[in-house]
Amino acid sequence: MSTNTSVFPSTSFFQSDVWLFSVYLIATYEIVFWLCNGFLIYIEMFDIPSIDQYRIQKHKKKLRFQPDMVHLMIKQTIRNQISLVFLGPIFYYIFNYIGHVDIQGPRPPWSTILFQIALFILSEDTLFFWSHYLLHTPWLYKNIHKKHHVYKQPTGVTAVLSDPIEGIINQFAVWSILVLLKETHIFTICLWVTIRVYQTVMAHSGYNFPYITTQYWLPDLMPGALAHDYHHQHGKWSYGSFFSIWDQLMGTHRLSTSKKQIN
Structure with missing residues (x-):
C-alpha cells in the first residue's frame, strides 16, 4: 500500500513562486498605501495646526469627508483592493513570459537594484506623462x-478614483519596462512598489509636507504635490509623475504658490 507523506496537498501551492510573488506584491502595496492614507485620513478629520499650516489649498474651506465622497472612495478603494488579488498572479506570468523574476534567490547587488529602479522611474515618468x-x-x-x-x-485615497481603462493605462506605465528586463528580483519589485505607491499617495495628499516629500528637496525637478494639486485644482497642466522635465519641455509646467511654505 502506497503512503502519502503530504498531509496538506495544497502546501506546494503556498510554497510556489506565483503565490509568494502575489503575497509580497500585495503586502507591500497594502502596507504603504494604508500607512500613508491612515495618516492623511486622520489629519483630514482632525485640525492639527502644526500640520494644517502645510495644506496647499488653504484659501479654500477644508474639504472634510462628505457622505457622497466617503461612499465613492469606499467603493473605488474596495474595487482597487480586490483587483490586486487578481493582478498578482497575472503580473507574475507576464513578467516571466519574456524575462524572469527571482522570488527565492539572494538579493542582487545594490548597484543592480538602483540601476533597475532608475529605469523604472524614468520609464514610468515618460509613459505616464504622455498617457496623462x-x-x-x-x-x-x-x-x-x-x-x-x-x-x-485631492487627498490620498482619491488616487484610486479612475475609470478601469485608465487603470490599465496606468499599470502599463508602471510595469512595461519590467517585462523587458532579463532578470528582476522580488526585492527590487517590492522596492519599486513602495516608491510608486508612496509617491502617488503623497502627490494626492493636498499637503506640502516638509522633509518627507520630494518637493521639499527638489522642488523644481520633482514638484510632487505642488504640481499635482495644481493639476487637480485647474483640471489641466502639470501632467508629470515623478519629474517636471516633460512638463517644462511641453510648456505645461505649473506649481502651486504654496511652494513658499517650505522654503
Missing part, C-alpha cells in the same frame, strides 16, 4: 479621465 497628456484631450477626458477629477481638493 492624451487623457486630457476633450473626448478622452470626458469619457475616461474625468472620473479621476471629481474632487479639486
